[in-house]
Amino acid sequence: MELLLMSDTHVPARAKSLPVELLDLVPRVDVVVHAGDWIDTPTLDLLEERARRLVGVYGNNDGPPLRARLPEVAYADLGGVRFAVVHETGPAQGRERRCAERYPDVDVLVFGHSHIPWDSTAGDRLRLLNPGSPTDRRRQPFCTYMTARVADGRLDDVRLHRLPRAR
Template sequence: MRLLLMSDTHLPKRAKVLPDPMLAEIPRADVVFHAGDWVDTETLDLLEARCRRLVGVYGNNDGPDLRARLPEVAYAELEGVRFGVIHETGAKQGREQRCAGRFPGLDVLVFGHSHIPWDTTAPTGLRLLNPGSPTDRRRQPHCTYMTATVADGLLTDVELHRLPPRAPR
């Protein structure tokens, strides 16, 4: 099962459209995760129309329309791997212990907010993944997203994809 992970798309504030390389991954993905800060409902509509399965949450920049359609925390079990999705996890210091305490039944927690890619594992075994942002790199060298594979109860092939700089529009 192939996964596509994204967060913090901030459309149309930071970019006008989702980047083509990431959009090209959608047909190959069995499940798409979005960890909040969509900003516009059009992006949600687009992903709902194109994805086989979408697991998403709202973020701190999402207004009432998105909050009415999305939860603050979402859960999915895929091939025996238990996932959670949330936008914010707090400060990076102590993140692993804090998230492991808050989400004891999960194997993987997908989160966003910082626009900083993150891939660590808590002492409890909880894997924490932040795909960064495909549209707003902030202080990062690249805009990013992640892909991964789930099979036989294992998360494998987690890959951070760097996107080329956007051409001015």
């Protein structure tokens, strides 16, 4: 099972649209995961239309129309791996401990908000992934997203992909 992870797309506030590379990948993966801060409903509509399966949440910058359609936290069993998706996890310091306590029955937590890519493990159980932002790099050198694979009940081949800064 192939996964595409993204967050903080901020369309149209930070970019006119999602990068072509990302849009081309959407229909080719099994699941698209979006960890919030969409900003506009047309981006949600587009991903719902193009993705085989979409798992998404709203972020702190998402208004009532998006909050009406998306949960604050989403849970999904993807190939035997238990995922949770949330926008914010709080400060980097203590993140692993806090998230392991908050999500005791989850194998992978996908989050956003900081626009800073993150890949760590809380103890020997919970994998924390932040794909960064494909449209707003902030102080990062590149805009980013992640891909991953689930096989035999395990998360595998997690990759961070760099994009040129959105125009």
